[in-house]
Amino acid sequence: MPEKTYQPTLTIKVMKKIIAAIAFLLAGASAFAEQADYNIIPLPKSVDVDASQTMTLRSGMGIAYDAGNPDAARNAQFLRTWVEEATGIHLELTPTDKKAAVRMTIAAQKKLKKGQKLTPQEEEAYTIVVDKKGISISAASQTGLFRAAQTLRKALPMGEGMTEVELPFAKITDQPRFEYRGVMIDCARHYFPLETLKRYIDVAALHGCNQLHWHLTEDQGWRFEVKALPELAQKGSWREQTVVGRNTGVYDGQRYGGFYTQAECRELVNYAAERYINIIPEIDLPGHMMGALHVFPNLGCTGGPYPVWPQWGVSHEVLCAGNPETLTFLKTVVGELCDVFPSKYIHIGGDECPKERWKQCPKCQAKAKELGLKDDGKHSVENQLQTYINHEMEKFLSERGRDMIGWDEVLEGGLTERGIVMSWRGIQGGIEAAKQHHRVIMTPTTFCYIDYYQLKDQGAQPLGIGGYLPTSKVYSFEPLVPEDLTEEEQQYILGPQVNLWTEYVAYPQHLFYMLLPRLDAISEVQWCRSDQKDFDNFKARLPRMLKLYDRLGINYCHRIE
């Protein structure tokens, strides 16, 4: 009996001691604010840290910026929001306070020689200095200030209701390696609402991307409103049903569709521009056109009828190259596209255009004859017929001050004058185009197709298109190939891009699961010098990004291969 009364007394004593010890530890811990860590993704060009000294950031401190400039005000607001989101610390906007703890300024330009301009990468450069005066951010442009604010955001520790954080003294100087840093989204196989696209843009901006390639039309749906042709999107954006799985022959019986009004497109363009991302719209022509052919069957070689395609793959029904109405149609569509999207690049697709119909079609063959096209052993008549369409579109775009991008098939009939090649079937098309002094975006399936599986174990992932592209493989991509290109030719490689096709990706959760963390990997390919890259080091920096995704409620793949 005595033992029984003795035992609980001891337990209470021990518990009291433990509680006191925890309280002591907590009190002690609160004396040490959490520290910022500049080992972010993508890694800045140069980071000099003096860890022996720190600057303390706490609520109530100010951010100074150019009050007369709305872009500067927005960037200051972004920084304030991000600091609060990560730490709970609330900074004040104090534009004119020269002594503010955080100062965002446009740096005096270095003297440029006559006729010399900053490179696009220099335009985005920035410097952050953390010292006893606070945090000084300077850049050549507001774009640079935005990139710097993202860097600070990612360097901050994360937690609820922090009262202060310590930033080690540092000097960070940064600028991207490539001028073009793209991410593509296919909104034609599946439609994603504007809110999801804004999130996608936020995530792209977080990774320093500056181009969103927006794939808007497909066999499976037309998603861009054309005011002169209202039925095109109204009818062409809806498929009667969708095949279940990988072209099983079984269909779900559900009508599926939706399109983006021009007002919505403009809203997204502005949203992206405020985050220093340009939207490149793509109208995929003359193949991948069942959405349009459904509405205008007269534009096909056979006259139809054509359904908005309910299955995956490449339809051999394409626009008729011999029908003059085809070019009228395309110019109406692309004309309105140019009105809505200010992008200097406009993508006209050009991939996977089967030529069976053209070979049989009297109108197409008559057009080829009229143009005097002959098989020259390198380029077939039908491939040259496609080049004729490309030329027409390139001229049309060039009159509007725009440059045409096409998938690498545009090389097959001989490249148009100012066409930019998006090299997707490997890098060979890109190499060939660069040798011909054409600009190139590198997006080979082997490194950049993030619709592929990212884990070996397919059963551990949602159904996908196939393939295997782990984060490590994306990370290993080197877009410049000195063994194949001279230094001068390498200048034509604008940069790399990842592509997210969505045949098997129907929901936002899945979309971000496919995107992350492979976007982290490509962001270092896009941003960092190749000698900075080290996959183990990258992997060690990744958990802090994942923590940020958790905090923002963004899904990602938890396993990294």
Ligand code: ACM
């Ligand atoms: C493509 O993947 N068809 C460009």
Ligand code: ZN
């Ligand atoms: Zn035809």
